Amino acid sequence: MIGVDSSAGMLAVCAQRAREAGVAERLDLRVGDLRRPPVDERVSLVTCPFRSYLHLRDDAERLEALRAARELLRPGGRLVFDVFTPSREDIEETHGRWIEREPGIDERADWNLAAQTLTLSVRGREGASTMMLWWVQPARWHSLLAEAGFEVLECFGWFDRRPFTGGEDSVWIARRK
Numbered sequence: 001m002i003g004v005d006s007s008a009g010m011l012a013v014c015a016q017r018a019r020e021a022g023v024a025e026r027l028d029l030r031v032g033d034l035r036r037p038p039v040d041e042r043v044s045l046v047t048c049p050f051r052s053y054l055h056l057r058d059d060a061e062r063l064e065a066l067r068a069a070r071e072l073l074r075p076g077g078r079l080v081f082d083v084f085t086p087s088r089e090d091i092e093e094t095h096g097r098w099i100e101r102e103p104g105i106d107e108r109a110d111w112n113l114a115a116q117t118l119t120l121s122v123r124g125r126e127g128a129s130t131m132m133l134w135w136v137q138p139a140r141w142h143s144l145l146a147e148a149g150f151e152v153l154e155c156f157g158w159f160d161r162r163p164f165t166g167g168e169d170s171v172w173i174a175r176r177k
C-alpha cells in the first residue's frame, strides 16, 4: 500500500501506527500533494479517507485531485472517499463555540454558509492549530466525478454502508471509466 500526505508529521504517525499493528513492511509512505501524487505505479484502488478532499478550495482543485486519482487507476479501478456537507442544524449548534471533542481536545467551528467554508480550530495539551475546509453539495461531487472520468457506483451515508439519505456524511465509491 502506498500512502501519500503533504505532511511528513502525519506520515510519521501513520508509520508508528503501522509498526504497532505489525504491518509496517506493507507500507510505502511518500510526502506529496494529492493533486500531483508522487506515484508512478498503477493500482486498482485509490482511497482518500476522512474528508481529506475538503482541503481543496475550489472546483479546479477538486477536479485536479480527482483526475490525478483517475490517472493512478487501472481501467475499472475504484476511487473511494468520504466528505461532508454540514446541515443548518449543525452549523447553528456549533458555530463559534469551543466544544470538547475528545478528553483534553477542544474544537471550534466557524462556518461561512455563503462561501461554504469552515474554519476549524483545535486546541489541546500539546498545542493549537487552525485550518480551513471547503465543502460542496453531494450533487456537485457527483458531477465532478463524471467530469473527471468516473462512474459513481455507490454513495453511502456512512462507512457501515447505510444508504445516503441527504445527511452530512457521504462515502463515495466510483469506478474509472
Ligand SMILES: C[S@@+](CC[C@H](N)C(=O)[O-])C[C@H]1O[C@@H](n2cnc3c(N)ncnc32)[C@H](O)[C@@H]1O
Residues within 6 Å of the ligand: 004, 005, 006, 007, 010, 032, 033, 034, 035, 049, 050, 051, 052, 055
Ligand atoms: C483529515 S486528515 C486524514 C489523514 C489520513 N489520510 C487518515 O486517513 O487518517 C487530512 C489529511 O490531508 C492532508 N492534506 C491536506 N491537503 C493535502 C494535499 N493537497 N495533498 C496531500 N495531502 C493533503 C493533511 O496533511 C492531513 O493529513
